[in-house]
Structure formats: C-alpha cells, structure tokens
Amino acid sequence: MSIMLRTRQLIRRDLARLSNRRCASSNGDDETRYIEEWQATCIRPNSFYELHASSRTYFYSVDLQGRLFLEETSPKNIATSLKSDKFLDFFFSQLRPNKTGKFEEYPFFSPCGKESNYIRPACLPIVFHDLTPSNSLVYAGTLLQKFHPSNLRTSSLSGRIFHRLFPSSPSKKSRMQKSGESYGLIKSSIAGKIAENIFFKDDGGMYYVDDEGEWEVGLLPDDQESVSWGLPSSSI
Template identity: 35%
Template sequence: MVLFQRFSSFLKSYFKRHRVTRNVAYIQGQSPEPKIREYFYYIDHQGMLFLDDARMKNFTSCFKEKKFLRFFFNQIRINSSDRYPEFPYISLCGRERNFVRCDDCPIVFTHVLKHDDEFYLAHNHADVFLKIKFEPEKIFMLPETGRVYHPAYERAGSIGLVRSKLAIEFSHQFKFEDGEGNPPTHFTFFGTTYNLKTDWYYKIKDVA
C-alpha cells in the first residue's frame, strides 16, 4: 500500500504539468468526486503495463517495479461500473480508480517457473510476484490468430494470453491430429504428452 501511495503521489505531480486526452474523453488524475482520482492504463500483447496516453509504448516507458505490478494486477478485475466501458477492466486502490484496456487479455503469461516440483506461469513481468499454477492440458491455441491461451483468474475474465515468445516455444510441442486448421490436440511438456482440453475456453467465450 505504501508503494502504491508513493506512486500515486508521483502521478499527481506529473499530471499537474501534463494534461493529455485521447479519443476517449478523460484527463489523467481527474477527480470526478471529492477525494477520488482516476487514471487510465493500457496492457499490450506482451503483458507490459503503460499509461494509456503514453506516446511511446515500449520497454523504456512501461512500468517495471515488480511490487507495484503485483499490487496492480492483484487488484485488477472486470469493470462492472458505468464509467468508461471502453476500459473493460479496473484496478482499485483505496480511492483511486485505475481503468484498464488491453490489446487482448489483461493477464499475459511471460514464462514458466518451477517451485517445489510444481510448474507455474509467471505473468505481466513481475516474475515470482505474479504467478498461477500451470495446467499443460489446458493450453489452447486459436487457429484464426495463432494466439495461445491458458486459464487465468475469474475476476480478470478467466482467460490469459501467452506472450508470443513463450507461445512459439510451446508451439514446437503441439500435435494437430484434427488438422492444422483446428486447435492442437496434444501438447508435450517435460516429456509428458497431454490430451488438450478446449472446452474451458469455449465455455467462457459462450458466456461472454
């Protein structure tokens, strides 16, 4: 919480000097109600977090402080408010509302971690601070785009994107018994071949 408050102070001082708007009508750090502040963020398909109106979105301009990322992504959830539907997700911190849009999914898995003989997928560049248990049998590739997905937190939409670098590594271990125009049927991970389950993905998309 102290880290987030310190970061909040930085934002307030920054936006006293910079007032920027996008196609969506907002001002970073705006206060629509007494003691309420609103900020706007963007997550790219590699899982990096930026201020939404940053002109350059690359490794130099993304947020890198791992403890901040842990707090931010632990708070992220579907935006069920009536404010800024263009931003489908929100991360709340006390009286701050952090609205979030993304290229695909807010949770983006970056690499595999091993801990106590269990495998995890780390996400959004926070290393061990943000991870979810890896379920190899639930890796899913969407044939139309080639993008790869894995289950994520229900509060954040239940589906997480696998970043392209890791997805390419996984793709070498796919088997397509139904043809390459359909999702892969098998995935081999550390010598074990799994029959892939796709129903979880389609059930979530049907509900959505």
C-alpha cells in the same frame, strides 16, 4: 473452412512468424509498428486525462508482452512501461471485469484505495511473460500460475495461445477467478516454446504431448476473445 482448420492455420502462421524473427528483424519491426499505430489511436486528448486525474481516475493499457502503461504515454516501450514488481503485483491482484457502470470501453478495472484504474488491453489484461524452471507461468511482476497442459486454449480468431487462471486452493481465488472462468495470454516467445509440444491429429484436433501424457488443446471461450476492445488480430 472449419474452426479447427482455421485455428491450425493461424497457429502455424504465428509459429512461422516467430521463426522468421530469429532470422530477420524486419518482420518484428513491422508488427511493432502496427501495434504502436493501434495504441496511438486509443490515446485521448490530454484534457481527458487531466480532467479525470483530478478525481484520481486513471487509464491504462497492456500490450501483448504484458507491459503496463498509462494510456496517454507515447511512445510505449520498455523504457516508458511501469516496472515496479510491487506495484504490478498489487495492480494485477486487484484486477477484475469493469462492472462500475463507467467507462465501459475499458473492460477491466483495478481499484487502489481511492484511485480508480481502468484498463483497455491489446488482448487480455493478464499476460504470462515467463515460464520458470519449476513450470510456473509468471505474470504482473512476480505472480505465479502453475502451468498444466490441460489448461491451454487457442483462439480461433488470432491463433494465440492462452492458459486458464486457477487458484492454488479454493480459498485463494483472485478477483478475476471469482468473476468466472478467465484466461491469460501467453507471450509469443513463451508460446513458441510451448507450441513445440503441440501436434495436430487426423481428426483435426490439437494436442499437447510430453513424457507425462497427452492433452487436447481446446478453443478459447468466446467471452474471452478481445474483439470488442483489443488489437485487431486479423492484420498481424
């Protein structure tokens, strides 16, 4: 089976899941339960967190909706997530790949003064959770990324949809952008709206089409896939 054919099937599967969620809650409940079970396997003994908290070292997780949690938090839901826009904007503006040589099972790092914050996301740490009327994707609390179809990518492993991170000007690169080409996951409810404009052609390619033109939707680079740390994608 070709990569593009499999990706096409995965995207159609995800779109069908989104449609089914509108009709019945059981599918969404099953997926939520699976994600919660995976998150629970990542939690370490309390002694681990207490030991490292004494040196102001903390561990976080980011779910597929972009919600940030202390890793030891259970259960993980909207009530227990960290919600301060000011904190989220600073935390994610400091985000970068973990090159500290410590806690390598946490692929991302966000320093905050003397604090060291390590992050293991379910997919990628940046998740676009809204799309504004002015066509900007929202992540963290209020941070914006201008949407453009040429920056869309899909995963050949999960069928999820992503958007490339790029600065508004060369002098305004984020820590993630300075580390190389990077992407953010588009939350499923927003991805469903975007996917209404994605079509498959006879050549097997995927294209985003609107009144302004047509853009091919390429594959997410292999180094952006979360297979080594994230939520197993083949099971949901």
